[in-house]
Amino acid sequence: MQGLPDTQNEPDHREIVIDRVGIRELRYPARYVGADEEQSTVAKYEMTVELPAHLKGTHMSRFVEALHDFKEPLSGASLARLTESLASRLQAERAYIGCEFTIFRKKEAPVSRMESLMDYELGMEYRYSTKEExxxxxxxxxxxxxxxxxxxxxxxxxxxxxxxxxxxxxxxxxxxxxxxxxxxxxxxxxxxxxxxxxxxxxxxxxxxxxxxxxxxxxxxxxxxxxxxxxxxxxxxxxxxxxxxxxxxxxxxxxxxx
Missing domain, CATH: 3.10.270.10 (Urate Oxidase;)
Known part of the structure; x- marks a missing residue:
């Protein structure tokens, strides 16, 4: 394995920064902790980083590795930590992670108090940068x-x-x-x-x-x-x-x- 070429790390001479490069439409199991209780869901992710002008490509497998190692329930704070971890893995100055998922909330009918579940579509995106907020x-x-x-x-x-x-x-x-x-x-x-x-x-x-x-x-x-x-x-x-x-x-x- 040590003799395999690492083509992504080869230099590129076109002198063009790629604003975002990575993976999209990756579905992965997730957890969400709401006001009622923790629930399981499936989230659809987009994960990208900025690629410097001097590099030919990014390491696509590291995006999946970062998500697979992520064990926290989804929240704004945990997504921030995941995005910062991705930037560190890929030595990127900017990283972006967005996800979409469905949650259910328990609701009581106003008179009978009958319980049922309402579904809501949620989305989150965190934009990490070492240069800006x-x-x-x-x-x-x-x-x-x-x-x-x-x-x-x-x-x-x-x-x-x-x-x-x-x-x-x-x-x-x-x-x-x-x-x-x-x-x-x-x-x-x-x-x-x-x-x-x-x-x-x-x-x-x-x-x-x-x-x-x-x-x-x-x-x-x-x-x-x-x-x-x-x-x-x-x-x-x-x-x-x-x-x-x-x-x-x-x-x-x-x-x-």
């Missing part, structure tokens, strides 16, 4: 319910309502939790969603939505106000999309700051 980005998709204020105002019987999704992306400190973002979005809608509801619960959530009508614009602004006031958030983007029940299109709003 490192950055952590979080993203989460939160399904919600909205009821149209205009329909309520002009209709004698009821108002059209629909499911929607709020996508929150933030640059944040490592102590910000996904649960905070989920609860922030759910409290900004006409009503939150549940996987399981009895008839008494259906009555309660329908009436709650009717009492709290929001346009897609209202939903985006409600979330933005709360993100703006959060001390652990340096940058945010909120996207609200309603899957309209009486239109053959979706309604969409986005705020970035």
């Amino acid at each position: 490192s950055q952590l980005f979080l993203s989460v998709q939160i399904p919600v319910a909205t009821l149209c204020p205009c329909s309520k105002a002009i209709s004698e019987r009821g108002a059209h309502n629909q499911r929607g999704v709020v996508t929150i992306s933030v640059e944040a400190s490592t102590d910000l939790t996904f649960e905070e973002l989920i609860e922030l979005a759910e409290s900004s809608a006409s009503c939150e969603l549940y996987a399981g509801l009895k008839r008494s619960d259906e009555k309660a959530v329908t009436e709650r939505a009717y009492d709290q009508p929001v346009f897609v614009e209202d939903l985006a602004r409600n979330v933005a106000v709360k993100l703006k006031s959060h001390q652990g958030i340096m940058w945010y983007r909120v996207e609200a999309e309603n899957f309209e029940s009486i239109h053959h299109h979706n309604a969409y709003a986005m705020i970035e700051a």
